[in-house]
Amino acid sequence: MSPKNDTEPLVTVDSNGQLIYGRTKHGERMLDFSHCGYMGGGVALPDAVVKITLEPLSAPQDEDHDDTERIQAAIDSLGMDKVTSDKDISAILLRAGTYRIQGQLKMEKSGVVLRGQGEETILVCSGTGQRSLICMSGGAPGPVYKNDGQFKIQDEKVPLGETLIHVKHNGTIQVGDRVYVQRNTNNKWIKRLGMDHLEDDPKAGANNWKPETYVQKYERTVIATDEESITIHVGVPCTIQENFGGGEIIRVKPDRRMSHCGVEYMDIVSDYNGEEDEDHGWKAVDMNCIRDSWVRNVSAYHFGYSCVSIDEKAIRITVQDCKYLEPISKIRGGRRYSFNLCGQQCLIQRCYTSHGRHDYVNGSQVRGPNVFLDCVAVDHHADCGPHHRWSVSTLFDNIKCPVLNVRNRGTSGTGHGWAGANMVLWNCTTQKIICEYPPAANNFCIGCKADEFAGDGHFESQGECVVPRSLYLAQLKERLGMDAVKSVANEEQFEFLG
Structure with missing residues (x-):
């Protein structure tokens, strides 16, 4: 199959080096992904001043030793309720050697960096018990305003990438306000996607999609406003249409998530007992209820699920120069999601995996934009790409992997259905690409090289980089x-x- 594109190129560069954006036949444009990453993109990760230095206290072979308590005490002593500048961030330096963690390390307050001295610092997820070794989560995204806090979107259609939204708020919404742009759905939308027939085959064990479970909230900041409209700092990652449920603008109180925390420059290794053992370390680093934070230069060995998992309440996270290696688990569903991205406005770049399953992956209903950049996967057991249930607007930018798919997964799982919408595959290199076109949305494959292309999505410059x-x-x-x-x-x- 040789898919074709029947519209103008979506992104070109003019003689002055400026980006020129085309539009699809439905009037949609490419989303601006540059807001992804620490502090909203374009900000270097800070080098925090070391305030506490710890030395290894046991020989590497001493399996009964436990460093959990003393490292946790150091983390707790430096944590702050609020960080106002990079100067507030403090680092704990783990000098070269082995540190055994029989339990779990919890980073629950702002301004703490756990730093090693490269691969000579080894953090061991010791003993048994399926768990995340380092959990970075604290606070909450901030509650919504109950009074004068929700306003109906007046536009019949707010297309992909649009930043201007018409809403009658009578001056209630101000520049600088945090808002949720809420995209609603209805039965008409479910039917349009064909997700009302997943239960037709009882043997599949799938469930039809329900509108109330597919409401998505996109976190945005207001950068301009008048009495009948607002402009948001990042465009909508999925078209909002009145006939498919419309949407609302919801005012949100100040963000209370922990922030400005990092894990960096170390190897994290899980103990295990046998090649299919699953009673051991599962995620090296798990991030949720956190913003403006990072993981860099971390190699995770033998974990059953991931090196880094970014969960749905995380925003503006950077993960870079990390590796997921030699995983230990059964090779089946729910395992080996090497770099699992479920947050918003996050950047994962220059990472490497081997023997994973879904190496660079989105989970259910991930709300973009998000970016995977210059990442490599080898010796895989499944595919890269959005995994299930209408994740929107992730950019796969120069990804090298065996298989990259954006498609309707139908009754897989309990009804994965359309895994992703408005996904962008840009200058990727693979053996096989499937890029399918979901009703009322798009998926884009531009400048990619593959031995085999399939699907009816938006294709440009097949086999030749752009x-x-x-x-x-x-x-x-x-x-x-x-x-x-x-x-x-x-x-x-x-x-x-x-």
Whole structure:
């Protein structure tokens, strides 16, 4: 099958190096992904001042030793309720050696970095028990306003990528306010997608989609307003249509999530007993209820689920230069999601996996934008891409992996259905790509190389890379300038920016 595109190119570069955006036949444009990552993109990860230094206290072979309590005490002593600048961030340095964790390390307050000295610092998830070794989660996204807090979107259609939304708020919404852009659904939308027939085959064990479970809230900041409209800082990641349920703008109180925390420069290794053992470390780092934080230069060995899992209440996270290696588990569903991205406005870049299943993956109803950039997967057991239930607007930018799919998974699982919408595959290299077109949305495959293409999605420049090399970095350069690119790109990325 040789899919074709019947519209103008969605992104081109003019003679001055500026990005020119085309539109689909439905009037939709490419989303700006440059807001993804720490502090909203284009900001270098801070190098926190070391306030506490810990030394290893046992020999590597001492399996009964436990460093949990003393490392946890150090974390708790430095945690802050609020961070106002990078100067408030403090690091705990784990000097080279082995540290055994019989339990779990919890980072629940702001401004703490757990730092090793590279691969010579080894954090061991010791003993038995399926668990996340490091949990980074504290606070809450912030409650909504109960009075004068919810306003109906007046537009018949707010297309993908649009930042201007008409809403009659009588001056209640101000510049700088946090809002949820809520996208509703109805039975008409479910039927349009064909997700009302998943139960037709009782042997499949799938469930039909229900409108009330597919309401999505996109976190945004208001950057302009008048009495009948607002402008948000990042466009909508999925078209909002009145005939499919419409939407609302919901005012949100100040963010109370922990922030400005990091895990960096170490190896994290799980004990295990046998090649299919599952009673051991599951996630090396788990992030939820957290913003503006990071994991960098961490290699995770033998964990059954992931190196880093970014959960749905996380926002503006950067994960970079990390590896998921030698996983230990059965090879079946619910395992080996090497870099699992379920938050909003997150960046995972320059990561590597081997022997995973779904290596660079979105879970259910992930609300974009999100970005995977310059990542590699080898010796896989499944595919990369959105996994299930209408995740929207993730950019897979220069991903090298065996199989990359954006498709209708039908009755898989308990009714995965349309796994993703408005996904962008940009200059990726794979053996096989499936890019399918969901009703009332899009999926884009641009500049990708593969031995086999399939699907009826939006395809451009099959088998030949396009300019710019990286859409994320090009959008970041256009929005914030070259210094912003230098803050997040390594030398190789910067050299091949064009």
